[in-house]
Every structure is written in C-alpha cells, then in structure tokens.
Amino acid sequence: MKKEIYKKILFPLIVLVVLIQVWSGIAAMVEDFPTPSDTYIYAFGGETSDGDELEGVLSDPFYVENQDDKGVFWQIVASLERVFSGFGLAVLVGVPLGLVIGMSKNFQYAFEPFIQIFKPVSPLAWLPLLLFVFQDIDATAISTIFVTSIWPIIINTALGVKNVNQDYLNVAKVLQFSPIEKVFKIILPVAVPYIFTGMRLSLGIAWLVIVAAEMLTGGIGIGFWIWDEYNNLSYHNIIIGIILVGIIGFILDVIMGKIADYFDYRKKM
Known part of the structure; x- marks a missing residue:
C-alpha cells in the first residue's frame, strides 16, 4: 500500500x-x-x-475594483455559477428523458437520430444563435452549457435503464407495481451509477464549454479573463489561467467521481 x-x-x-x-x-x-x-x-x-x-495574480485574488475589474477568484466563481446553472438544467431535463428513452422503444426510435445529430455539434456553433435569441451574456452561456452537456446524461441514463435485469422487471409485474413504483424501486437503483457517470462526463463538458463561451460573450468569468489577458499581451497570465482552469476541472471531476462511487452499489458488494 x-x-x-x-x-x-x-x-x-x-x-x-x-x-x-x-x-x-x-x-x-x-x-x-x-x-x-x-x-x-x-x-x-x-x-x-x-x-x-x-504583485502576482494569486497574491490578491479577492480584490474588487469595480463591476468589470475583479480578482481571479471572482472570475472563477462567476464561471462556476454559470456552469452549475447549465449543468443543473441538463440534469433536470436529461435524467427524466433518459429514463423514458430507456424504458420505451418508441421514444428511443423517436429521439435517437436527433441525439446522434446534435451530440457532436460544437458549442461555438450554438453560441451565435443562442446569443441572438437571449441577448444576454449569462443566459447565452448557461443555455450553451445546457445544450452541449445534456447528451452524456441522456445516453448514460438510458443505458442504465437497459441494464436492468429482466427478472427484476418481471417481479415488478407480479407485484403489480405502478410505473412510478417500478421506476423508483426497480429501475433507479440499478441506473443510478450510470446516471452519475453521465453527470460526471456532463460536468466536465460544461467546464470545458464555459471557457470558450465566455471568451466570445465577454463579461466576467475565467474564460473572458484569459481572453482579456491575451488582448493585453499578458502571456504569463494566460498560462496561469490555463493552469487554474485545469486544476478546477480536476477538482470538479474528483468530487463527481467520489459522489458517483458513493451511489454505485456495484462497489459496495
């Protein structure tokens, strides 16, 4: 050891x-x-x-000069707020939709072509359209995160449902479970590890997307801060920003990994 x-x-x-x-x-x-x-x-x-x-960037990360001039800590906080807003929406929509697709062949046939079409679309392709629709920096960033990070949740949730043992479903029929009872007592306990795997992938994508989104939309956030440092020819700070983005992404992945392990019944057997 x-x-x-x-x-x-x-x-x-x-x-x-x-x-x-x-x-x-x-x-x-x-x-x-x-x-x-x-x-x-x-x-x-x-x-x-x-x-x-x-005076280094990290020597005073909490300073606030004005609304648009803040320390790097506040830049990261602003980015995380957008990330978790978009990620939360993706979970709220993706998990139920994944359950339905996994439980119904008809829904699978209906949605699968569109999932495969939209899943590989770059966030940079969505960004101009969403900016035109919302006319707001935060709403654009959040909606971009939502539309690009929802797919792993849907796919992995549906995969979890399909991995439910048919014997369990037969027991549910014998006990005359309602659809809601079948979901909460039979399907979800098996599908939860897959759902959290999808959420882990989704959160990684969300953090990846926010940097590109903020570079193009502006405002406050770590992505815009890196772009602003590029415009100021502060290449040292760009590298610092890249390292910070990587560290925060690593921390988020570790946290989601721990949560996924906690709910994974397969690792407790």
Missing part, C-alpha cells in the same frame, strides 16, 4: 519536472514566451528577470 502511495506521488512529480523542462525549452526557442520562473512570479508576486517588482 505504501509503495502504491509513493508511486502516485513520485511518478507525477517526474512528469512535472519533464513538463517544466519542455516548457523552458519552448521559452528558450520562442521569443518573449513566458518562462516557468517568470510565470511563478506573475502568479504569486516578486521580482522578474527584468528587475520589475510585481
């Missing part, structure tokens, strides 16, 4: 060292490309290689 823990710590550290070396190599070849050391200073503050004293 201890050996496994050491490996989980040591191997990522080795990869991190390699990545930093590759990063340093790119910085040496590309003029004005941010170095790892300067990026660290831009993040936490200190003296740069040019002799400039800087």
Whole structure:
C-alpha cells in the first residue's frame, strides 16, 4: 500500500519536472514566451528577470475594483455559477428523458437520430444563435452549457435503464407495481451509477464549454479573463489561467467521481 502511495506521488512529480523542462525549452526557442520562473512570479508576486517588482495574480485574488475589474477568484466563481446553472438544467431535463428513452422503444426510435445529430455539434456553433435569441451574456452561456452537456446524461441514463435485469422487471409485474413504483424501486437503483457517470462526463463538458463561451460573450468569468489577458499581451497570465482552469476541472471531476462511487452499489458488494 505504501509503495502504491509513493508511486502516485513520485511518478507525477517526474512528469512535472519533464513538463517544466519542455516548457523552458519552448521559452528558450520562442521569443518573449513566458518562462516557468517568470510565470511563478506573475502568479504569486516578486521580482522578474527584468528587475520589475510585481504583485502576482494569486497574491490578491479577492480584490474588487469595480463591476468589470475583479480578482481571479471572482472570475472563477462567476464561471462556476454559470456552469452549475447549465449543468443543473441538463440534469433536470436529461435524467427524466433518459429514463423514458430507456424504458420505451418508441421514444428511443423517436429521439435517437436527433441525439446522434446534435451530440457532436460544437458549442461555438450554438453560441451565435443562442446569443441572438437571449441577448444576454449569462443566459447565452448557461443555455450553451445546457445544450452541449445534456447528451452524456441522456445516453448514460438510458443505458442504465437497459441494464436492468429482466427478472427484476418481471417481479415488478407480479407485484403489480405502478410505473412510478417500478421506476423508483426497480429501475433507479440499478441506473443510478450510470446516471452519475453521465453527470460526471456532463460536468466536465460544461467546464470545458464555459471557457470558450465566455471568451466570445465577454463579461466576467475565467474564460473572458484569459481572453482579456491575451488582448493585453499578458502571456504569463494566460498560462496561469490555463493552469487554474485545469486544476478546477480536476477538482470538479474528483468530487463527481467520489459522489458517483458513493451511489454505485456495484462497489459496495
């Protein structure tokens, strides 16, 4: 067990060292490309290689200058609010629809072609149309997240329903369960692990989409903040933003993974 823990710590550290070396190599070849050391200073503050004293982006992430000028913490919070709003709507619509599709062949025949058509459509394709419809930054971002993250929930929920053992359904017939009783007592207990797998995938897509959506819609949010730093030629801050997006995405995935494991009866057997 201890050996496994050491490996989980040591191997990522080795990869991190390699990545930093590759990063340093790119910085040496590309003029004005941010170095790892300067990026660290831009993040936490200190003296740069040019002799400039800087206050890092992460040294005061909670500042609020005005409505449009806020610290990176508030940028992340604004993005997460949009993500969970769109994700929540996707869950509310996707789970019932997935249950119905999984339980009824007719609904499956009706919806499956449209799911397969719309599932691969890029969020950037939806964004202009939704912006035209809603004329609002938040509503556009939320609806874009909803329409692009709902598909894994529908597909995995339907898959969970189809994996219900036919013997269980026969028992439900013998006991004369109502459709609601059959869903809550037979289908959902089996389908829940699949539903949470779909939700985990959906949340990852939602966090992925929000960065692109905010870059194009503007306002406050980590995506717009990265784009704004690009316009200001602050390439160090772009890298900091990329790392923050990755860390937040990793944390969200770990949390959803833990929740999915908790509700997965297969791991408790």
